[in-house]
Amino acid sequence: MTGxxxxxxxxxxxxxxxxxxxxxxxxxxxxxxxxxxxxxTAKDIDGIATAGERPTDLAYYxxxxxTWVDGTSVGGCSFMLHVRHAxxxxxxxxxTTVLITHGESGRSGVGRSGYPRAPASLxxxxxxxxxxxxPPTMFTLPVLRYMKDYGMTHEQLAMVAxxxxxxxxxxxxxxxxDEISVADVLNSKMIAYPFHLLxxxxxxxxxxxxxxxxxxxxxxxxxPPVHILGTGESVETPMISQMDDLTSSRAFKVAGSFxxxxxxxxxxxxxxxxxxxxxxxxxxxxxEDLGFCKKGEAADFIWEQNTAPGxxxxxxxxxxxxxxxxSGMYGMYALQExxxxxxxxxxxxxxxxNVSLCLGVGGMFGASGCIxxxxxxx
Amino acid sequence: xxxPTRNLPQPTPxxxxxxxxxxxxxLLLQRCTKCTHTYFPPRPFCPxxxxxxxxxxxxxxxxxxxxxVINQRPHPAFDGPYAxxxxxxxxxxxxxxxxxxxxxxxxxxxxDMPLEVRFEQVSEDIKLPLFAPxxxxxxxxxxxxxxx
Ligand SMILES: [Zn+2]
Numbered sequence: 001m002t003g004x005x006x007x008x009x010x011x012x013x014x015x016x017x018x019x020x021x022x023x024x025x026x027x028x029x030x031x032x033x034x035x036x037x038x039x040x041t042a043k044d045i046d047g048i049a050t051a052g053e054r055p056t057d058l059a060y061y062x063x064x065x066x067t068w069v070d071g072t073s074v075g076g077c078s079f080m081l082h083v084r085h086a087x088x089x090x091x092x093x094x095x096t097t098v099l100i101t102h103g104e105s106g107r108s109g110v111g112r113s114g115y116p117r118a119p120a121s122l123x124x125x126x127x128x129x130x131x132x133x134x135p136p137t138m139f140t141l142p143v144l145r146y147m148k149d150y151g152m153t154h155e156q157l158a159m160v161a162x163x164x165x166x167x168x169x170x171x172x173x174x175x176x177x178d179e180i181s182v183a184d185v186l187n188s189k190m191i192a193y194p195f196h197l198l199x200x201x202x203x204x205x206x207x208x209x210x211x212x213x214x215x216x217x218x219x220x221x222x223x224p225p226v227h228i229l230g231t232g233e234s235v236e237t238p239m240i241s242q243m244d245d246l247t248s249s250r251a252f253k254v255a256g257s258f259x260x261x262x263x264x265x266x267x268x269x270x271x272x273x274x275x276x277x278x279x280x281x282x283x284x285x286x287x288e289d290l291g292f293c294k295k296g297e298a299a300d301f302i303w304e305q306n307t308a309p310g311x312x313x314x315x316x317x318x319x320x321x322x323x324x325x326x327s328g329m330y331g332m333y334a335l336q337e338x339x340x341x342x343x344x345x346x347x348x349x350x351x352x353x354n355v356s357l358c359l360g361v362g363g364m365f366g367a368s369g370c371i372x373x374x375x376x377x378x
Numbered sequence: 379x380x381x382p383t384r385n386l387p388q389p390t391p392x393x394x395x396x397x398x399x400x401x402x403x404x405l406l407l408q409r410c411t412k413c414t415h416t417y418f419p420p421r422p423f424c425p426x427x428x429x430x431x432x433x434x435x436x437x438x439x440x441x442x443x444x445x446x447v448i449n450q451r452p453h454p455a456f457d458g459p460y461a462x463x464x465x466x467x468x469x470x471x472x473x474x475x476x477x478x479x480x481x482x483x484x485x486x487x488x489x490d491m492p493l494e495v496r497f498e499q500v501s502e503d504i505k506l507p508l509f510a511p512x513x514x515x516x517x518x519x520x521x522x523x524x525x526x
């Protein structure tokens with residue numbers, strides 16, 4: 001246990017298509033909702049962390065005078081790293097109350113900053129010239145290797161999307177709620193062989209924010225506290241071509257094992273799991289790299305409905321990046337769902353969710369952050 | 379050179395030798411003289427043991443197909459769907475590339491198939507290392523570097 005709790009958590013009022021808000025206002029909308037959730041105002045916040053926008057911009061915009069600032073930006077899992085850094089900052093007395101914000105105009109592109117890959121960067125020299133066109137043609141690159149080495153079928157990859165749509169069908173805020181079959185996935189448009197449209201994440205607008213403080217203040221807040229039991233983080237490479245092993249994420253392994261050890265939990269303690277799913281193979285890599293499945297067995301585990309509603313390890317219960325929403329840096333929404341499950345107010349609430357593990361990815365297997373949440377301080 | 383629409387690499391002082399190498403139709407790698415580790419992409423030190431004592435040498439140009447996707451969306455530099463590939467070089471490092479002289483289909487692109495390097499002029503200063511299925515060569519033929 002870390003002695004730090006989540007006392008405020010919220011997403012933007014709207015999700016999906018929000019062309020009437022700039023990216024900065026999406027951050028602010030989520031932040032204001034999280035402050036309302038915690039019964040706080042900007043004057044009560046003394047620490048700020050964000051990615052996508054600069055913390056300077058957000059602190060100024062929201063009216064916060066921080067004594068602690070974190071602009072760590074390693075892609076979609078940046079918010080997991082912010083949580084981890086905030087835990088350390090609060091524990092060491094650098095600040096008392098941290099706001100972590102995310103907002104992204106991923107679909108509408110209003111006031112959005114780009115992510116150019118400079119032609120002199122290593123990726124610009126040794127990947128970009130060969131014609132990759134964004135994550136659907138890069139994040140997906142290792143998967144044929146995994147399929148050949150471990151015998152995973154196209155149907156099994158498709159099942160990941162099917163199961164997550166089952167969860168999304170219970171979530172009124174999910175972008176896609178109609179249930180789908182393996183055949184539907186395999187008949188959807190081919191984007192980059194072997195990936196079909198329904199195996200790729202959505203592109204939406206949205207945001208989310210979290211507020212963290214010391215556990216001993218938890219009783220002062222309206223919401224039940226969500227304890228942060230353990231945290232982990234790592235980075236591997238900015239180039240998908242340079243992963244140590246095409247069938248495994250080193251950053252997942254490092255961040256995940258550190259967080260579980262930090263929390264003092266075993267796999268059997270985990271009631272609810274979030275694995276950032278920008279594409280259908282990520283939950284498979286996540287289940288194996290976290291140690292919930294042996295190498296090569298995660299596709300069967302999902303096929304047999306273990307992560308589906310009613311299964312032994314409910315995973316991506318908001319519908320995930322494949323069906324719920326995906327603005328670009330999805331990690332914040334995975335964290336929000338873990339908090340809802342521990343609070344007990346998720347749309348597809350898991351029974352007796354006492355421990356939730358949330359694994360994020362940044363870049364394309366470039367970075368990872370892992371947070372273990374609990375109902376009790378353990 | 380009739381399709382000048384690829385995004386071109388911009389060499390840095392640390393990578394210039396590599397791109398000079400491809401201009402001369404050589405695939406240059408680096409090797410640590412202390413721990414013998416061969417690595418890619420280029421940098422003037424060993425990522426395995428941090429030694430600055432490294433040397434440049436010409437790779438064989440032989441590789442195998444590690445993984446790929448076939449992009450379906452149109453790209454100005456390619457005709458129709460094209461494979462973005464990862465190849466494992468005989469010397470150890472992996473690199474991104476395209477597969478040429480080969481149908482861009484799952485049937486034609488078999489993982490672990492043997493490949494050999496080709497060099498494609500994409501601008502006045504830059505030749506890109508691409509890979510083609512290994513030609514069936516007479517036994518004992520070692521002229522794989524000949525790519526014209
Ligand atoms: Zn060395």
